[in-house]
Amino acid sequence: MPGSDLRVDAKLFSGYSGAEGSFDEVFSDKGELRPAWRRFIDATEGLPRAEFGRRWEQAQRLLQQNSLAYPDPRDPRARRHPWELDAFPLVIQAEEWREVAAALKQRATLLDMVLQDLLGPQRLIREGHLPAEVVFRHPGFLLPYCRPDAAPQQVLHVYGADVARSPDGRWWVLDDRCESPSGAGFALQNRIAMSRMLPDVIHECRVERLAPYFISFQEHLARLAPDRERARVVWLSQLAGSANYFEDAFLARYLGYTLAEAGDLAVRQNKLYLKTLAGLSPVDVLMRRPNSENCDPLELSDASSMGVAGLLQSLRSRHAAIANGLGSGLLESPIFMAFLPRLAETLLSEPLKMPNVATWWCGDPKSRKYVLSRVSELAIRPAYRRRGVNDSRLLELSRSELTAMIEAHPTAYVAQERVRRSTAPVWSGQDVTHSYISLRAFAVSSGDSFEVMPGGLARVSATLGPLDMSLLEGERSKDTWVLSEGPVSSVTLLTAPDEPLALRRGGVDLPSRAAEHFFWLGRQSVRAETLGKLIRAVALRLTSEQDAERIPELQLLIRVLAELGQIEPGYVVDEIKVQMPALEKLLPAAVFDEKTPGTLRATVANLAQLAATVRDLLSLDTWRIIREMNDEFQPTASDDGFLDMLVKVDGLLAGLAALTGQFAEGMTRTHAWRFLDFGRRLERTLQASQLIRAVVAEGGGTDAAALESLLEVSDSLMTYRSRYYSRFQLGAVLDLLMTDETNPRSMAFQLVECTSHAAQLPRESVVPGQMTEERLAASLLHLIRRVDPLAIARAYESGDEEPLDSLLTTIDTSLPKLSDAVSHHYFFHSGPAQRLARD
Template sequence: MNRLSKADAQVKVVPLPQDGSGGDLLLLEKQLSNYRGLNGTYDEAVTKDGTLRDGWPKLFENLGTLSVRELERRIAQAQRQIDAEGVVFNPHDDASEISRPWKLDPVPLVIPEAEWNGVAEGLAQRAQLIDLIILDFLGPQTLLREKVVPPELLFANPQYFPAYHGLVNRPIQHVQLYAADLARDPSGQWWVTADRARSPSGLGYVLENRLIASRMLPVAFSNGNVHRLASFFMTFQRALRDLAKRYRDNPRIAIWSRGTKSKSYFEDAFLARYLGYTLVESDDLAVRNNRVMLKTLGALLPVEVLLRRLDDHRCDPSELTSGSDGISGLLEVIRSGNVAVANSLGSSYAEAPMLAAFLPAICRHLIGQDLKIPSVATWWCGQPHGLKYVQENLERVVIRSAFRDRDEAPLVPAMMTAEQREELSAKIAATPQLFVGQERITRSTTPVWDAGQLKPWSVALRAFMVAKDDGYYPLPGALARVSPDADALLQDMTSGEKSQDVWIVARESVPIVSLLSVDGQQAELKRGGSELPSRVADNLFWFGRNLERAEKIARILRITLQQATGEDATSSGLSRLPEVCSLVKQLDGDGAVEGISVKDLIQRIVRGAMDLKNPASLRNVVNLAHGSASKVRDRIAIDSYRIVTELKEQFETQIAADEDGPYELLWLLDNAVQALSAISGLASESMTRTLGWRFFDLGRRIERGAQTVKILTTLLPLQPQGLTPALEASLKICDSYMTYRGRYLAHVDLAAVLDLLVVDDSNPRSLAYQLRAISEHIDALPRSETQAGISVEQRLALSTYNSVRLCNVYEVSVPDNRGELSALHKVLSLTATRLPKLADEVSNKFLIHAGLQRHYSRGLGADGNG
């Protein structure tokens, strides 16, 4: 251990200067030397006399060379990265609740390797014990027969289903992934506050914490002999692979998620990308011929292993909870041995807080040992002595439900009024079997950077174990949550204010392990693409459409505001741009523009574009694009997701419709156009040309073509008069102004504009280019081998493309004998009619399995409210 010098120990904490003077020169060394834990607690970093505990000196030495200002800069940079990657969590597991941003403290929690090995040994014993309990509960039930536990522990559990009994014959492990929530008391003793065996969450956040922390403190991390995490995940992959009955060298393994409504969706997507597994939802899966099949555009593909993230009772609505979002018939497939599910259904029995009261006796009965890491003292009120103790010591315990139905904060009688405690006591006495009392532990503290100072905050840990051979292998790290209020950590691991990376440090250098390590087996070369679930195709399709729609709206509003805020702005000079803004539903009010003044137009645009109550507003279209991206974040480039997330956050700013409003909105529109163009560029350069890219690009092309038709139809009326401003506006909205100037200099001619925007298929912004791309995409979609001729959607795409390609721009730009551009509008009208039909045909054939169909005619913009 290292003792802080007496001189350093006398240095007072100097808060971060508020005026900025000297802040960049203030070294953290002064803060570190003054840090102390709280009286009556065990501090993870220092002893009561200020001595650094084993493992911490090297970290403090590296931190001490940083200035406060430099540390704050790194914190801000790390938080921007966290926000850009969309790292959030919803502690309520409810889509109606607002997700909270993830916050990572810069100071890691350090635990010496020797100490962690002792913790891991104790947790390996508990993991094995929990697995044996589940094996017994789902099989012979000797614990009940020999009265080691009361029957209520199993049969009174709301999660109990007879269908779990004998569901799977697995002599080795039912629990592939185990987690334990840990707390350390003032004596330094570790206690388990909860066991997690259903589908423990937190691994994704552990990985994200390590990624961010190692970048925030690169020198401290590289010099700290910190154990890497990859070896644990390699073991996890092997554990899942060993469950497969077929193709054990490379089985199809899927992470089965509840989707974006789940609090764990971020880490579901993160783990799917990191482990290389397919992320699926229930709608992606179906039971066919007693096998679980992945519904893809190419075929139904068998799934060998499901890493489930759903609650046990949600997994099969036909045998378990009716109306749940699981897979009908799943249990029968499990019984047949045709699919493996990790962890086994029924493993939630081990999460009942009531179990902790009997765990010591169970451990001695099943494995003839005492618990190496004990559970926090627990009394089940269903036993007379337990009820008596809890009632007599109500202010010294916390009250939990005997069974874990959902994550609920425990009741803390010590924080209640006398009247509230009496009501609680009466409630417990009325139904004692439904409650347990648990000892209220004084948690350990650890250094946390808060408001420019190091402060001791209470800490909760979640440690993980993975099945390996006949035992369990520990994660050389953990998920840490910290809070200045220890009671805030009582609920679960999503409580607390911040997280910390946990460094298990060795005395010597540690090997660097990568998940991408080659094990000597030669991979079979593949070209992917057909294994695309319909739900993913649907979301990629609408991601593309909403991106394109947002970009087109942004360009329309930008050119309109630029002209409306110019020094010579007049209503007549705006041509028909107000009508276009009304067409795409970006005007506040009823959409009427006849006789509108320039000032009124500006105010209505500012209000309309940012209106959350208007489903078609630009702000809501950006939100829709972000929503689609969130559902396929494991399929798109990380940079694309970051960009659309940042854009969504920018649009959350309220812009007042005052004299500064239009200029603020113009700045936002410029950013939007740049961001949306960047995503298109990333897709063009980064996405492999598989079906996923085709559906994304197909959505973009259909939307761009439809919007181009609407813009030209509106800006070029039947009876053309003074077309020059309208033609220039069309070129700018369609991002072809500079191309036109390069070809024709200053002269603006209707035929030349139509050639560039309608029939020139070398222009990526032209209507013909979109229709050609649409036809090529549709020709490449999966077809039945027995199909004769071309399909309906192929015929629609080809005929629409040909009608535009054969258009003679000289002929359609000449008014008829009534002075109208009837030939031009006939071509545009035909395309406007066929594109919605084409989109619906694609949806009917390929995207119908994705859930409620979203018809083109119900899209946003001019077509409806979506």
């Protein structure tokens, strides 16, 4: 171990050494500390190893709380946060980074020139600089991308490059990311976490900030818009649950863009629009995540659900701009690396400043002969990259199998030199070991050049296996520090304090999809709460010291469980002692059954899924509550599943109570909150009606025990007892649960709120009178206000069930109509019918 001058050697780097045959980022071959790391070592002097580990654990928790890469909540096998940050950064000197940045600017410029030509005049093909079959065999080369007669237009706006060092310390480009490079959000989140972990160290090391890159990002997208002053930029993401969705939500929020899915957008008369509550709002710039072929089902892949029909025609008409241009992913295929060195000389009149890994296309006879002579030493890859297709199977083939494969289809494969990546220290929590490094760097167009992020996303792996398949490859990531030579200027995305702002009230520009998801988020939260309280009421009675046969309401509550679809009706038998053993085994399995719609676990999963789709519009605390509920409300392998279920249901109800508080006190009264609360009020009315029907109208539960359990599940027992003590009578119960407008759990209270929401939702000013949803809500409120609960109770107790049944039936049939009216009015935007043929 080198360096008597390393004062913290024993604290953090004790026992560390790089891998033989690889360039080590920290120590030279002679064991000397590299200059960039000397500054880091000096800055961490005096920081004990235990304190360093404690801070790292805090940084990990921060990432988990922010859930940048949180997996699809619909997948119970992927509950853990997949993104892990290493405690040590990758440290690079400013002088060295200037060379890297210059090379990446040159490469991005070159790639954009190549793309403009391939999708335009195709002079490179006609003049023999690129073989025609290299381009025309490309499965991603589609004619709709091409505009041979149009004026030159930039295609590559945002660029990513996977780079690594060879054993001699030289940087090489391993892969180009031209489609829609991901990872900038991960890099930013890593920096945020590290700034919490080592704020003084970052300041003392003079680490370059990432904000200038994102400012250039914003400025460039604004320049793409026809009206730069009021440009509307929409970030088009893939569906919620996709690998990059949380990065998209994070960046859209950070940059101030509207996050949208394809269903949020529409093309009308060749113009691109965002579907909002106020109608169709024009979109100026689209920052896309989906692959090019998935962007327009009308002209491209009709099997994709991520596209916007008519998008290509809108782009051709120049009513909207897009980054990156459709077809930009062509150059992600490694086949082009075989030609880029020559293309640089042709188009730029200079060699590449950073070479890409040596590449041979097997379609060239001379290259194929060379490849076959060294097939065991080279990495064989498909010539054309297909996103989402894992080609690691080629690593498992023998020399003879690879040879036969290449000879059978030579144009379909390339061979590349293997790069032995550099090593850097990683923190295991106690020890420091080495791992292999790959860096994804980012560049965004800026004027006539590109702005390179000072740093990037470093990924580490314990082995030398390929890291180019996806960002989730590898074991963890590192923050990348570029050390400034002087003081670091304070740059921020925040608006200058002296810049005047026009006061605004938000709301009507809420995307219709987001409004719909908020509406159903509200409904699912109330549904989960009702089911949780019902299941807890049953479980508490089943675990009571009292004999089950002496709990008269238990049989009724079990019947209600069956009525609400939580257990099979066959378990509702007359003898409670017969069903007790079966229920104790059945109920936990039924509660945690995620595959059956309507179960409590499925409802919680739906709640988390809906929240994920509007993650960019929720506060961090709200999202944490939902994420933790979804994480915690999972089955365990405990022998006592019934008691564990009861504990987890209790925890879930506490989380739902916290969520209700966040909804009530943590959301601005925009239309997002209004739709959420509308959904909650509508669902609570429906749940109250169903509970009264199941317990009283169909269950015949009019005795004190049954009425008490009904009030318990309805969360109104304390209020009832404060008024009537323990005198349970049907009329008083119906009054409290149905007509009492001072009870926040009553039907009347919910319908007052529904009527208010319906009246305050956006509407077309030219439409006279009330909208359908207003009339339905007002009609239901009028109905419930005319109810005489004592008269209904007397009739029911005297054998006349019709008044109660008729009332509940009217409510049960009217509420879905109200929900449908809201959906049809605000969540769907259909264009006018067009005649496709003459009469």
